Amino acid sequence: MGKDDAAVMMTWIFCAMAALSLVFGLMNGRMGQVSAAALEGSSAAVTLSLKLLGAMCLWSGLMEVAERSRLTEKLSRLFTPVFRLLFHGLSPSSPAGRAIAMNVAANLLGLGNAATPLGLAAMRELAAQEPCHGAASDHMVLFVVLNTASLQLIPTTTAALRLAAGSSSPFEILPAVWCSSLCSVSAALLAAKLFQRFGRGRHGLDR
């Protein structure tokens, strides 16, 4: 899997949606609506990005302040106890350990732009530490799984769109978002640990 595969997947989704729209439009006699929707959709995308622009600027601005005042670093240190629990045998002060903790801190703050480079740096450190020859190590699996779950504390984009849609209280969903994130992160990590043990038992040595 690589970045190209993600692009290929999007190509297929885009083409399938367009082709199915044509087929269903013809079947349902709704070609007029489909044609109008295509034009409206493209201009609605511009409206959508304008709705998000303010919130994105505000949050990116605040997060720049957080980064420059080393809040990400401070926050990453709080992660150490959880780190020891998850990544057995990996030192939190190793280059890989530090990159992982910084990535988690950036994810908590919703710093998508900073989290990805830190995450990729962590992957490279992990690969250097335990040569993998094309197969993911246990630490890599756990770390990627952690990144496929949402850790963001304040979902600003979601709230901005709720506000734009006329919600009386855009942030009222926050406690539910936190509980739901906690459930899905725990389930994903638990599953990773269980599959790891299960896989070992079945195949003997995996690496």
Add this chain to the structure above:
Amino acid sequence: MGWTGSLGDLVVPVAVVFLSLWGLFQKVPVFDCFLEGAAGGIRTAVRILPALVGLMTAVSMFRASGALDVLTWALRPLAGLAGFPEEAIPLALLRPVSGSGALVIFEDILANCGPDSFAGRVASVLQGSTETTFYTIAVYYGAVKVSRTRHTLPAAVVGDLTGFIASALLVRFFFGP
């Protein structure tokens, strides 16, 4: 429940004040940094615009043709089993695959059902508590040329499914059925 609203109302003002004072305390030029970061926000918005245009066009056509209704209808029994609102099914399908696509569908659900409806709230919690799983896996392993991802995908999918079910359950718990 009122308290979830009042807690929510606190978060943004507290974050703004805390971050500015923290920056000031750390002797960072707070407003300069803010401007620099905000300019970066504009670049991000511009960068995602092409994807939004492409996907919004595809999603709008898909909905207008009636294909979306068929897809939702086909998945309704499965969603009903988990107590998941049928209007939010398309979001659950696209969220793991595409961030921009999820934004488009999410806005669509808010416009059609209302942000404070059951479906609107479930969609909001889902949007806020899950990530673009497949894209993340592709990019992270792509960077170190790992092709055998072992149990990454099954574990990540377990997390996503838990998130879908939890969002519906938690909206019922916090806001009533």
